Amino acid sequence: MYAEQPYPQHRKANSFAVRFLTLAVVAAGVALLWFGYDSYTYYQQFHLLSKSGLEVNKLIGEIVHLDEVLTMSACMAVATGEEDWERRYLSFEPRLDSVLGRLIQLAPLFVEPSLVSQTQTANTRLVESEHNAFALLKDGKASAAMEILMHDRYKEHKILYRTSMLLLASKLDAAVTEMLETSRQNVFVRASLVLAVLLFLLLSWLAIFRNSRKEQHLLRRNNLALQEMAAELKKRSEELASEVEQRERSESMFRRMTASRERKNKELELQLHIASHNLRSPLVNIIGFGRELELTCSKISNLIDNTEVNKEFRSECNATLKDVPTALSYIQSSTAKMNQILDGLLRLSRLGRNPIVKESLNMNAMIREILLGMQYRINLQGVCVEVSDLPSCLGDAVQINQVFSNVLDNALKYLDPDRPGLIRVSGERRKGTAYFTISDNGIGISPEDREKIFTIFHRVASESRVSGEGLGLTIVRRILDRHEGDIEVRSNEGGGSVFAISLPAADELDREEFVSESETMLELAVN
Amino acid sequence: MGAGVDLTILIADDDEGHVYLVRRNLERVGITNDFLHFTNGEALLDFLYMRGDGPHREAGRPYLLLLDIRMPRVDGIEVLRTIKQDPTLKLLPVIMLTTTDSPGEIALCHELGCSSYLTKSVNYEEFVDKIHNLGLFLRIAHMPTLQEDDLRSLEV
Numbered sequence: 001m002y003a004e005q006p007y008p009q010h011r012k013a014n015s016f017a018v019r020f021l022t023l024a025v026v027a028a029g030v031a032l033l034w035f036g037y038d039s040y041t042y043y044q045q046f047h048l049l050s051k052s053g054l055e056v057n058k059l060i061g062e063i064v065h066l067d068e069v070l071t072m073s074a075c076m077a078v079a080t081g082e083e084d085w086e087r088r089y090l091s092f093e094p095r096l097d098s099v100l101g102r103l104i105q106l107a108p109l110f111v112e113p114s115l116v117s118q119t120q121t122a123n124t125r126l127v128e129s130e131h132n133a134f135a136l137l138k139d140g141k142a143s144a145a146m147e148i149l150m151h152d153r154y155k156e157h158k159i160l161y162r163t164s165m166l167l168l169a170s171k172l173d174a175a176v177t178e179m180l181e182t183s184r185q186n187v188f189v190r191a192s193l194v195l196a197v198l199l200f201l202l203l204s205w206l207a208i209f210r211n212s213r214k215e216q217h218l219l220r221r222n223n224l225a226l227q228e229m230a231a232e233l234k235k236r237s238e239e240l241a242s243e244v245e246q247r248e249r250s251e252s253m254f255r256r257m258t259a260s261r262e263r264k265n266k267e268l269e270l271q272l273h274i275a276s277h278n279l280r281s282p283l284v285n286i287i288g289f290g291r292e293l294e295l296t297c298s299k300i301s302n303l304i305d306n307t308e309v310n311k312e313f314r315s316e317c318n319a320t321l322k323d324v325p326t327a328l329s330y331i332q333s334s335t336a337k338m339n340q341i342l343d344g345l346l347r348l349s350r351l352g353r354n355p356i357v358k359e360s361l362n363m364n365a366m367i368r369e370i371l372l373g374m375q376y377r378i379n380l381q382g383v384c385v386e387v388s389d390l391p392s393c394l395g396d397a398v399q400i401n402q403v404f405s406n407v408l409d410n411a412l413k414y415l416d417p418d419r420p421g422l423i424r425v426s427g428e429r430r431k432g433t434a435y436f437t438i439s440d441n442g443i444g445i446s447p448e449d450r451e452k453i454f455t456i457f458h459r460v461a462s463e464s465r466v467s468g469e470g471l472g473l474t475i476v477r478r479i480l481d482r483h484e485g486d487i488e489v490r491s492n493e494g495g496g497s498v499f500a501i502s503l504p505a506a507d508e509l510d511r512e513e514f515v516s517e518s519e520t521m522l523e524l525a526v527n
Numbered sequence: 528m529g530a531g532v533d534l535t536i537l538i539a540d541d542d543e544g545h546v547y548l549v550r551r552n553l554e555r556v557g558i559t560n561d562f563l564h565f566t567n568g569e570a571l572l573d574f575l576y577m578r579g580d581g582p583h584r585e586a587g588r589p590y591l592l593l594l595d596i597r598m599p600r601v602d603g604i605e606v607l608r609t610i611k612q613d614p615t616l617k618l619l620p621v622i623m624l625t626t627t628d629s630p631g632e633i634a635l636c637h638e639l640g641c642s643s644y645l646t647k648s649v650n651y652e653e654f655v656d657k658i659h660n661l662g663l664f665l666r667i668a669h670m671p672t673l674q675e676d677d678l679r680s681l682e683v
Contacts, residue, residue, distance in 0.1 A: 273629075277597060277626060277627055278597070280626040280649060281542050281545065281597070281626050281647075282544075283649050284542075284544075284545060284548070284626060284647050284648075284649055284654070285542065285544035285545065285548070287649055287650075287651045287654075288544070288545075288548040288651055288654065289544065289548070290651075291651045291655075292548070292551070335649065336649075336650075339649040339650075342649075346628075346629070350629060353631075
């Protein structure tokens, strides 16, 4: 459900691809720039060359033509002796010069300069010869002029000049062709290079694309996982919130219930108190008038005894009155029992109304004191009582004394007559609570009795020999309830009982003080 | 006889049986004084304050009050409080005679100014003993009369 961390690796791969692509883009940019610049330069050069080449061709043609015209004009002037030819010659001569000058200017682009200077030299010689011929003609030496123009040297120069021209033209052609070839090759190389760069670019783009696709996929997956997690989290937090709410609700309910229970307890205790008192009044009458009746009956009995009456009547009277003491003794014992119950109820009802004065209690001293009060019974029954060191606790001195008195009293009461009694009192302090254990090897409590022993007037049915009103543990539990303490019983029938009492622990500091103080008190009491 | 024959014993108790038993046992120790029985606190207060249709207190006569706590209308505690706050009536000796033995109520009655507190014990021997002792006490004690003059003289 959760991505198992492939992300960093992908990221690495991707960063490599990105670097690759960046490199490719830069390389492609450089290559294209270079290619563009190169192409432009070539184009410029090529353009210049082709333009110059064309011009050179034209110039050569023109030169050849002008040369023909000049040679012809010179020959005609010499042959005819007409001055027009000479004028024609002179008018064309500067044109040839300018064309030649232009050629000389352009020539180094295509051919070696020597060729040009050779051509020029030939031309200069020809022009020189022709000027010489014109000078001779003016002097009337037409034949001498003819001689110059027909001379082999003149012809030789003429040939040389023409050859040079042709050579120049062919060289020019070759140069242009070569240049074209080179540029074609260059273009090919450059195009391949650019193509390679483009391929490189494409590859890296593909790599990145693939990676990004992968990453996107991963991201989507992670995103889904995240969404799932978020949903889960939201669900959990909602659950938690509802749980907290539930808990708060139940806590407030618990508080309300505790308060209402406390209130009901108080109410019940008050009712119990009033009821017990109201029951006492009639009880006083029952007992009182019972005794009055007894007195009356004995008076009657005396009267009959001391009066002269018929014997039969006397014996009948005595037989009748004989039942009265029995009846009265039953009334008495029953009312005594009833009174005991009412006393217990009153005591119980008073518990809730007595304020609790909490103080730190030295339990070692308290238990010793209680046992001192029971010493007579302990000795009589031959019971062994073991008390280990006890933690101090917080509580009302009188009420806590009552708790331990009642439990110890029970332990003594319910010992097994078939074996020597053993009662152990121990305690320990854990996290702000003092735990006390009172165990005995008495008759124990059956599982079904274990909870009932704390209810009012409950007495272990099997033990009729033991006297009691069935209130001791009810009072114990009530007191512990009010002290935020608890009592529970663990027992095996026949194997004795263990009563575990817990109470809020007192601060240890107070205890030291208490030990010394109460020990002195105890000593005084013993003395 | 310290109490004198003119002493009237007032007894406020809603239980006729109790009244009978108390009277019977007092008579046994020779207390034969007049008894006036009230079944509730209101009737008693009417008598003391000399109002209503019932019997009225006579000024200058000595009285002793045996007072129960649980009574209808006005209970014993309220009666005691009223008596002890009244400048004239506060001289009336009040002996609480009740079934209630709760330490809180006993302390309250003493605080309010009762002369003595007797519990109507369910144990009849105890009950009889207490009443007998009361009777013996009544035979020797001198009860004040409830008169404004006496009150003044007493206060001096």
